[in-house]
Amino acid sequence: MPISRIAIGNSSELNQSDALKAALAEFISMLIFVFAGEGSGMAYNKLTNNGSATPAGLVAASLSHAFALFVAVSVGANISGGHVNPAVTFGAFVGGHITLFRSILYWIAQLLGSVVACLLLKFATGGLETSAFALSPGVEAGNALVFEIVMTFGLVYTVYATAVDPKKGDLGIIAPIAIGFIVGANILAGGAFDGASMNPAVSFGPAVVSWTWSNHWVYWVGPFAGAAIAAVVYEIFFISPNTHEQLPVTDY
Template sequence: MPDHFNTPFRRLAVGNRDEFTQPGAIKAAVAEFISTLIFVFAGSGAGIAYNNLTGDGPASPSGLISASIAHAFGLFVAVAISANISGGHVNPAVTFGLFVGGNITLFRGILYIIAQLLGSTAASALLIFVTGAAVPTFGVAGISVWSAFVFEIVATFGLVYTVYATAVDPKKGEIGIIAPIAIGLIVGANIFAAGPFTGAAMNPAVAFGPALVGFSWANHWIYWAGPLIGGGIAGVVYEVFFISHTHEPLSEF
């Protein structure tokens, strides 16, 4: 822990519009698109497969286990394959949390988020094409809308805090080697906790693609506001209390 507390938002960087055309930024955006496509195809595809095997049966513990494992494994791979190109965000909430901490510029962050939303939409469209089935959308069950909102905030806080601790912190040392699997595992664990109540999106892009192709927007705001707030809080907390940037320039993780 640094000897002093950092000032919140002191490292925010807007960047410039030229980043939209820089080869490195475009490559990073393509990597985010592909990683998000892979993640959503696996995660949502597992949901379709489960519904197919059970004849659209009711939610069950085995379905929850299937969703948790599919998303944990899928995110592990999605982060790992893009980490050296874009930082492996695969999630607008992660991108926003890193922007708040000064680890990515606003313009590059916008480029990443656009790519993530397109990747999720493409994955959802592909799933409809190959399976002929509707892609499951996220929804609230068994709790109030505001409880679901808090659930998404807390779950995403845990995710983005894990990203900071294992991938962003310059003192991470050898723990950085397991960052992708740690990030996948916290998502899998949070699905066990929040899945039956909110679907445990923790990721606006994951909710956006299925909602767009199915044109189902019930309580969709929860899956933007909750993750962005949770990710932003995690970025501020870790940046203020734990990170020392004395010799570290602005960069993506």
């Protein structure tokens, strides 16, 4: 069971150079991702007079986030594993691939990267709003919660299959693009309903800068629940005990 491999670690990890470098890589990757993803939405609103909620705006959001995440995962993969998402880090923790202390370090770096990206966007655009994630009219918090759980399950399952599984072989080469593609596809599926976050940090930055917290809990509970389910399912059914090994951070 994955739960038997959960590792707490110790506080000394917070001072280790490789852990600090990994956290810095997560901060930079998240900054790149949020600046491009959130920035594309702001640019589209400016060009179309707040038309990001249109079908064309949804496609633009899907493409920009898919491309940006592909890059963000790629540039961080050899240093931190390229999580670029607190939910992905949580999924790796549940599967025993990262300690709790290192996870906390990643979470702090990821949240800071998102906030800094949104602050930079607000400054660079002359004060334009960094829109927080919100539910569409007619969508209840429970509906959005299901969306976030299912979409994040798909994302973290993809991460496990292409990046974590010891049997992945050459499939690991396409992990960043596969991860970017599933996020882009999920935005097309859920973007019109709750914004399709799948990433607590991506939701956190705009919420802090715009100070908008309505239903914000959905964008934490849903992704963490979906990530945990994906990790447990993949570990139990597809990573047998005799093939499991603790993966070094540079591998994931």
